[in-house]
Amino acid sequence: MPDATLVARNRRSLPELIVMLATLTATIAFSIDGMLPALPQIAADLSPDAVNRAQLVLTSFVLGMGLGTIIAGPISDAIGRKLTINIGIAIYMVGAFVAVHAQSLEALLAARVLQGIGAAGPRITVMALIRDLFAGREMAKVTSFIMMIFILVPAVAPSVGSLIISAFDWRGVFWAFILFGFVGVSWLNLRQPETLAPENRRPISVAKLTAAAREVFAHYEVRIYIITITLGFGQMFALLSSAQQLYATHGVTDTFPLWFAGGALMAGTGSIFNARYVMTLGMRKIVKASYIMQICVSTVMLILVLAGFTDGAAGFPLIFIYTVTVFWMAGVTFGNLNALALEHMGHIAGTAATIVTAISTVGAVLIAAPVGLAFNGTALPIVIATLICSTLAWFLIRKTQEI
Numbered sequence: 001m002p003d004a005t006l007v008a009r010n011r012r013s014l015p016e017l018i019v020m021l022a023t024l025t026a027t028i029a030f031s032i033d034g035m036l037p038a039l040p041q042i043a044a045d046l047s048p049d050a051v052n053r054a055q056l057v058l059t060s061f062v063l064g065m066g067l068g069t070i071i072a073g074p075i076s077d078a079i080g081r082k083l084t085i086n087i088g089i090a091i092y093m094v095g096a097f098v099a100v101h102a103q104s105l106e107a108l109l110a111a112r113v114l115q116g117i118g119a120a121g122p123r124i125t126v127m128a129l130i131r132d133l134f135a136g137r138e139m140a141k142v143t144s145f146i147m148m149i150f151i152l153v154p155a156v157a158p159s160v161g162s163l164i165i166s167a168f169d170w171r172g173v174f175w176a177f178i179l180f181g182f183v184g185v186s187w188l189n190l191r192q193p194e195t196l197a198p199e200n201r202r203p204i205s206v207a208k209l210t211a212a213a214r215e216v217f218a219h220y221e222v223r224i225y226i227i228t229i230t231l232g233f234g235q236m237f238a239l240l241s242s243a244q245q246l247y248a249t250h251g252v253t254d255t256f257p258l259w260f261a262g263g264a265l266m267a268g269t270g271s272i273f274n275a276r277y278v279m280t281l282g283m284r285k286i287v288k289a290s291y292i293m294q295i296c297v298s299t300v301m302l303i304l305v306l307a308g309f310t311d312g313a314a315g316f317p318l319i320f321i322y323t324v325t326v327f328w329m330a331g332v333t334f335g336n337l338n339a340l341a342l343e344h345m346g347h348i349a350g351t352a353a354t355i356v357t358a359i360s361t362v363g364a365v366l367i368a369a370p371v372g373l374a375f376n377g378t379a380l381p382i383v384i385a386t387l388i389c390s391t392l393a394w395f396l397i398r399k400t401q402e403i
Contacts, residue, residue, distance in 0.1 A: 013191075014142075020192060021130070022146045024085065024122040024184045026153040027092065028065070031119060031177055032058055033157035033264075036244045037257060038170035045170075046105040053105060055241045055372040059365050060109040062237055064095075064116020065123060066361030072124040073354025074209055077202045080194050081129045088121010089185040096177040115177070120357075122184070127353045131342050132195035137279050139342075143335035144275035154327075155264035158257035202348070212351040221400045222356070225341035228287075228393045229360040232337065234367025235389040236330045239323060239382050241372035246323075249377045251313035263324045270331030283336035284400060290332045291394035297325045298387035305380050319379055326386055340400070 035057055043054035068088070076084035095115030102108035127143075134142050164172045202208060216222055247256050274286060301322050304310055310318050338356070345352035367385065374381040 016191065018142065018145050020184075020187050021126050023187060025126050025146065027089070027177075027181055027184055028119050028123055029153040030157050030160075030180055031061055031092075031115060032240065033154040033260070034161040034164075034173055034176065035061075036158045036240075036260065037162040038165055038173055039244050040248075041165065041170045042105070042108070046102075046108060052245075052373055052375060055245075055375075056105075056109055056369070057112055058241050059237065059369045059372065060112040061116040061119070062361060062368070063365045064113035064118075065120045066116075066358050066365060067113070068117035068120025069124050069354050069358035069361060071354070072120045073128065073351045073357075074202075074204050074212075076125040076128050076196070077348065077351055078204045080196050080201065081125050081132070082188060082192065082194050084125045085122045085188060086185055088118045088125070089181045091115075091118030091121070093178045093181050094118070096174040096181075099174045100171050124353050124357050127338060127342070127357070129195050131353070136339070136343060137283065140278050140283050140336050140339040141275055143339060144271050144278060146335075152265075152268070155261040155268070158260045162257045202351075209351065212348045213355060215348065216345060216352050216355045219344055222341050222344065222352075224396050224400050225337055226356050226359050228396050229334070229337045229341065229356065230363035230367070231389040231393040231396075232330060232333055233360055233364030235386040236326060237364050237368035238371035238385050239326050241368055242375045242382055243323065245375055245377075246319060246379060246382070247316070250310075250316035250319055252316060259320060263320060264327065266324045267327035267331055270328040271335070274332050274335060278336065283340050284397065287333045287336050287340075288394060288397050290329045291390050291397065294325065294329045294390040295387065295394060297322065298383055298390060301379070301383050302387060305378060305383055310379055322379065322383070329390075 039054045039057065040051075042057060043051040047053045068091075072084060072088060075087075092115050095111050095113075095118055098114060099108055099111035102111055130139060130142055130146075160176070161173050164176055168175070243260065244256060247253075247259060252259055270290075278286060301310075301318070304318060309315060338353075341356045342352055367389065371381050371385045
């Protein structure tokens with residue numbers, strides 16, 4: 001259970017805690033969604049003969065996060081949450097600086113992997129920090145509040161990215177990443193006490209990491225949640241990677257940031273819904289219902305795509321509504337699934353969060369990258385991938401128990 005003194009100390013400023021942690025985790029959303037308007041320029045400058053490869057700017061960042069996650073959790077369990085976040089943001093900023101000066105797509109992808117490794121620090125450690133303070137449905141509720149704020153970043157990031165690109169070209173976006181990271185880490189250091197007491201820290205050792213990993217994998221339901229999170233991330237990142245191209249093929253180019261913002265805000269109601277009802281309905285019931293909804297929507301969408309109803313500019317409203325449903329599902333499920341996965345792992349929250357997030361993130365890249373590269377000017381690859389992932393996730397979540 002969370003330490004009562006730490007909980008009491010932070011609950012007095014719970015709104016600030018939520019906004020601050022949302023800002024740190026939003027570094028990830030900004031680093032992905034802020035790049036969407038830059039993809040055409042990056043493709044033209046660095047990969048003119050294979051424009052689909054520009055999507056790898058997104059998935060390479062996600063891959064870096066997965067790799068960084070492997071070490072971020074154990075480090076946070078050993079040296080504390082704040083120092084781990086500081087180190088992570090520093091690496092993230094260095095990666096952004098390298099990206100500014102990249103002269104080839106390969107160099108840019110390498111810089112993005114480095115950025116992702118650094119972003120794993122705040123991503124994984126914020127979850128462990130929340131687990132230090134909260135548990136069970138209360139943790140899910142706090143996570144949902146963070147997601148409500150977090151969702152505003154994808155809403156505005158493409159518009160902000162477009163403004164920066166119009167003034168400084170696509171390299172200027174990386175200077176914005178550096179500034180954003182600096183603001184978040186400065187706020188943390190000025191206002192947030194350390195949540196992991198020295199006596200509760202676990203020195204890094206191969207033996208202890210192996211023991212913790214065995215404990216995580218030995219728990220049947222945690223294994224189920226890891227696979228389910230992987231499927232959820234995979235279908236979301238697959239859509240995100242292709243969103244700019246998909247909208248463009250349906251006549252939406254200059255107004256893409258505005259449509260994306262509107263869709264993100266609409267999808268954000270999923271987190272609001274979850275925060276409102278998770279305490280009464282329970283995490284598992286909400287997740288299961290969300291996947292059933294997505295299976296039905298994706299089945300209908302597959303029929304519409306095959307019948308040609310989504311072709312051209314006239315089909316864009318259907319494409320837009322569909323993307324909103326996928327992102328809405330993410331807002332409803334991710335906070336719950338992470339809380340469920342960590343519920344039995346409070347004593348090794350950092351390491352457990354590392355294992356859960358590393359596997360699910362790298363696994364998501366293995367799903368998303370091929371789907372993104374298979375983009376053929378229609379929504380067919382995305383719809384098929386979403387239908388398959390949601391069906392498997394629904395099947396798996398039925399094998400777990402409500403908390």
